[in-house]
Amino acid sequence: MAAIEAILFDAYGTLFDLRSAVTPHTAKLGDRADRLAALWRQKQLEYTWTASLRGAYRDFEAITQDALAFALAAEKISDPGLAAGLLQSFHALAPYPDAEATLRALKARNLRLGILSNGTPEMLSQLIASQPFAALLQPVVSVDAVKVFKPDARVYRLGVETLGIAPGRIGFVSGNAWDAGGAAAFGFQVFWINRAGQPAEYDLAGRATVLSALGELPSVLEQKTS
Known part of the structure; x- marks a missing residue:
């Protein structure tokens, strides 16, 4: 070797640690925090693979936002302030x-x-x-x-x-x-x-x-x- x-x-x-994007918001998310974190990551990866297979590249910033939007919708959360806060946490x-x-x-x-x-x-x-x-x-x-x-x-x-x-x-x-x-x-x-x-x-x-x-x-x- x-x-x-x-x-x-x-x-x-x-x-x-990807989980640290959600941790600051657990008071608002409650028992949905773990589900949201898992689905956000799942869709983030799915969207990268689909983009590559389709030859339709969209950068990781856009994909991360789209994945979060899906996860929030799946959990029936409509809170623009929370969405913005989660994205801010993902960048830190x-x-x-x-x-x-x-x-x-x-x-x-x-x-x-x-x-x-x-x-x-x-x-x-x-x-x-x-x-x-x-x-x-x-x-x-x-x-x-x-x-x-x-x-x-x-x-x-x-x-x-x-x-x-x-x-x-x-x-x-x-x-x-x-x-x-x-x-x-x-x-x-x-x-x-x-x-x-x-x-x-x-x-x-x-x-x-x-x-x-x-x-x-x-x-x-x-x-x-x-």
Whole structure:
């Protein structure tokens, strides 16, 4: 196995906790909060895949808004102020508690660290700018450059072209199984963060290193290179 020279991270659901978009609004949402969060994410992903298959790209900002509108309608919620607040929260997601320490540990190993995400450049800039680890992540690559969403191979190829490193020397980290599967098929060395302990799919058990938390990554990398 080739030595890893750089690591690309997915942003949404990997470094940043999607549930934190809904948490500030649980008082208003009550027992609908979990259903809304799950449906919002489900439709967000569905709309990206449908857009790619149809060759009708709409950026992640528009798709995120449409997905939220559907989720709110499904829950029979008509509250423009709440909708605006949820979108604002999505643009300021909280990182997972182990994200910063993980990134700093990896940077100490002289690895290049970056992001490869469905988010627009503006969304990603807003998401990362206020974080203490922002300077550790360079490059931050958006699918906007190729106008197709993951898991299309063109997205992962964009990561290769941006880094100028062969796929087999790039580590890719995602908390989304479908994304990890796409990256593994492309040829990256993949680390799937399976926080929910869900069954393996997309042949990830054989093609990826499966972790239960982001914080396990530095020690696992050390074991692979020792």
